Amino acid sequence: MSIGLLSLIVIVLAVAGYFAGRRLAVSKVAGDIRKLHSLPSYYGQTVFLFTAVPALLFLAAWLLIQPLLIESRVSAMLNVADVPDGSSVSLMMTDVRRIANGIDLMLAKGGLNSADIAAMRTDLTDVRGRLAEVGVALGTNVTPAVFAAGKAYHDLSGTSRMMMTVGVLALALAGFVYAISRIQPEFRARNVTEAFVKVLLIGASCIAILTTVGIVLSLVFETISFFRIYPAKDFFLSLTWNPKFGGGSDLGIWPLIWGTLYISFIALLVSVPVGIFAAIFLAEYASKKVRAVAKPLIEILAGIPTIVYGLFALITVGPMLRDYFAQPMGFGSSSSSVMTAGVVMGLMLIPFVSSLSDDIINAVPQSLRDGSYGLGATQSETIKQVILPAALPGIVGAVLLAASRAIGETMIVVMGAGAAAKMSLNPFEAMTTVTVKIVSQLTGDTEFASPETLVAFALGLTLFVFTLGLNILALVIVRKYREQYE
Structure with a gap:
């Protein structure tokens, strides 16, 4: 059955x-x-x-x-x-x-x-x-x-x-x-039913925790198997990524970490200012008619599949950056580059920042605005000194969501940044990220007995720990600088 x-x-x-x-x-x-x-x-x-x-x-x-x-x-x-x-x-x-x-x-x-x-x-x-x-x-x-x-x-x-x-x-x-x-x-049917439902609600609330624990344990066990056959010192200290199925691999993680951070940094440079400024305009300056049209148009970007962004990076943005910036300035002649992937990824992340920041800014009590205006502050002064400090925790959360999305993106990097694992400051050179290499190491009929395959789990666990550290750092910053109101 x-x-x-x-x-x-x-x-x-x-x-x-x-x-x-x-x-x-x-x-x-x-x-x-x-x-x-x-x-x-x-x-x-x-x-x-x-x-x-x-x-x-x-x-x-x-x-x-x-x-x-x-x-x-x-x-x-x-x-x-x-x-x-x-x-x-x-x-x-x-x-x-x-x-x-x-x-x-x-x-x-x-x-x-x-x-x-x-x-x-x-x-x-x-x-x-x-x-x-x-x-x-x-x-x-x-x-x-x-x-x-x-x-x-x-x-x-x-x-x-x-x-x-x-x-x-x-x-x-x-x-x-x-x-x-x-x-x-x-x-006592009501008591039994409510107790039963309470247990179900507790179980439902534990699903997220158990899922996280399961993900971490699955990564940890496979990572332990990887470090049994490949030295952890070479993995964490080597500056070369050169996997060879069959033996003789050099699996240093730092070129991948560098590419991930570099591309994510450029993506955030594009998305965070544009997203926050758009949120401020929509929440504080735009009329209801303009907001009703502009906000849905911005949010459409979030619904576009990442493969479409990848094609946009490959066909339009990459050649444009190569022809108008990289070649004239002598930085390179490849259309696949960190800048290409970063710019396109930043465009993709704009609605993540703007929509959440807009909702957070609108959630700031109107009484704070009225009090600021009553003291003689202008609208721009009210936004800078009252509204943004009050909305800071939510805005930081929006930026963190965008950063996590950037770190975990794969398709745009594959089509826009290439697959070269190297460390360079030139933003017009091809590089790659941790997520791309996780996919490439697990693609095809691979056996989970070689370091070239098991390294994908070590990469995943390292990325998880790195992201967790960023979240903890952001929480510390928010608690230190947050404005509190009665």
């Missing part, structure tokens, strides 16, 4: 439980709801929650744990002797999953049944032909042992889905029966 159909059955059962619980509560008091401890709807909500929530939580947990268990069990079937030279178990598992998906497709098309699949010969020519008929292509290093593992993967997945279906439906029915059996006039 599919996940969607199973979830729909649970929801339908829970909705039926709501109406059944409500009707049963009313029937227990012969229609006089004044004898009930809670309103009838609370009794129905109790049945709904006990039916749906445990079953859906079990379904979510099963979907998270099941693939890990199946992967570990099937990968254990692939002995070292079964893995061809130049491959790894992780690469073989890719073909195992493809074989399992191909078997599902063959069964879905009706050309074969389960008995035919079980009796399928391990002649690889026959296997490749059958899988090719359903659009599944295998790697060149597939062995009979890998095909056997694929069939085992398919069988385990089918058994797991059946167990999941039985478990979810059993939990839903058990919750339904348990909640119905507790319905009595004196039952």
Whole structure:
């Protein structure tokens, strides 16, 4: 049974439980709801929650744990002797999953049944032909042992889905029966429902924290694996980035850090002044008609895909900067440069700064403006000495959001700045960033056993720590210089 159909059955059962619980509560008091401890709807909500929530939580947990268990069990079937030279178990598992998906497709098309699949010969020519008929292509290093593992993967997945279906439906029915059996006039349905909902709200609020913890742990574990096979001293102190798959790599991080900071700095030089000035104009000077037109037009920039900005940098901004600035001044002849990516990225970040700053400035109490005007200050003096200090924490937050967006941008850098990892002060030379190299190191059929691949996780963790440090520094600055008002 599919996940969607199973979830729909649970929801339908829970909705039926709501109406059944409500009707049963009313029937227990012969229609006089004044004898009930809670309103009838609370009794129905109790049945709904006990039916749906445990079953859906079990379904979510099963979907998270099941693939890990199946992967570990099937990968254990692939002995070292079964893995061809130049491959790894992780690469073989890719073909195992493809074989399992191909078997599902063959069964879905009706050309074969389960008995035919079980009796399928391990002649690889026959296997490749059958899988090719359903659009599944295998790697060149597939062995009979890998095909056997694929069939085992398919069988385990089918058994797991059946167990999941039985478990979810059993939990839903058990919750339904348990909640119905507790319905009595004196039952505190409202208290139970509110406590249940409170637990759900606490769980929802923990999702962000748990997600952050999961991201950090996944990076930390893989980074530890990287530093076991590549010296941390060379990674943090080397000024050369020269990865070579197969060995002999020099994986110094500083050229990437330099490119990231350089491009982000230029992007902020473009976006922060323009964004803040635009926010001040829209909030303090513009009429309602002008604001109604200008603000949506500025915010349109935030909706443009980054690939479009990348094309704009590649086709328009890069050649223009090369022809009118770089070549005449003798700085270079490449259209891919730090300046190209920085300028285009700054244009992309303008709405992030302007929209948030505009909202923050509008949130400053009008009484502060009136008091400043009453003391004889002009509008510009009021903006500089009252409004901006009061809005400083929010404006700094907007700038931080823009900085984080700039540090994490990839597509504009790929198309506008190139992929050269080097350290230079010339803004018209091609450079690259940490995020671009993370993508390049993980692109293609790579195995997670070489430093050239695992370095992507070390780069990600370093970028995470660096961004966290910037946020902490900004918080310290805001707390020190923030203006406080009663």
